[in-house]
Amino acid sequence: MATSKQPVTIPTEVSVDDFLAALPDERRRADAERLRTILREVTGEPAVMWGPSIVGFGSYHYTYESGRTGDSPLAAFSPRRQQLVVYLAGGFEERHASVLARLGPHKTGKGCLYLKRLDEVDESALRELIDHTVRARKGVD
Template identity: 65%
Template sequence: MGGMSTQSTNAAVEPFLDAVADERRRADAYRLLAIMGEISGEPARMFGASIVGFGNYHYRYESGREGDAPLVGFSPRKTSLVVYLVGGYEERYPRTVARLGTFKTGKGCLYLNRLADVDEAALRELIERTVRVHRGVDTA
């Protein structure tokens, strides 16, 4: 999640999600809103203009760069649903990722065409582990 705009704003989440043009993507976004809210126990907030995030953690890189970011988050983009997970999740949790289904990966990001393409239990596990690592509960 480094490098993205992580300033949380006071903008309301629902109007942002309601403005998602694609009906299926909007429904998927509301489903992710529910899943991440349930797992993190945190209210959803807007981070930057297009990221829905939950909770907050302070990160510090070895380079000395530091900042604040949501524990976990997502963004319903035109081309895909982007889920922001802990960096290196593919190496950390290969068995969970193997169960996930159809997706593309980026640095700490999971790109989904739609939620129906992935195993929800595996996705929930990755979200839960991300929250735990960012809270400092899990080091694995």
């Protein structure tokens, strides 16, 4: 018998302000506040908690080749203990290598950009990466 798996990363009613204020590290809290401002400005969308630890902006509906569908934020981040994780459209490493070269210290993973400190990266490059993700997810890039 097939079971329907409930998505974990869905919009919640949890306050983004309360979530960010509860971050124990002062620098991580300041970086998260700044990142919230950047993503709000780039997306034009308000911040909403998606699940217990992701701050998302806007939403889009996706359909995988397998037929699986769902909703996800246009752009999002999570202020983890060791780094900030910015969620970008998959494959951004190849498509936007020249922007990443300008960004400054970072690591990448499948659809994830890992930043230790926001003040060490080129904000215009970061904004460009976020904008490309939003445009890709809206189908205009």
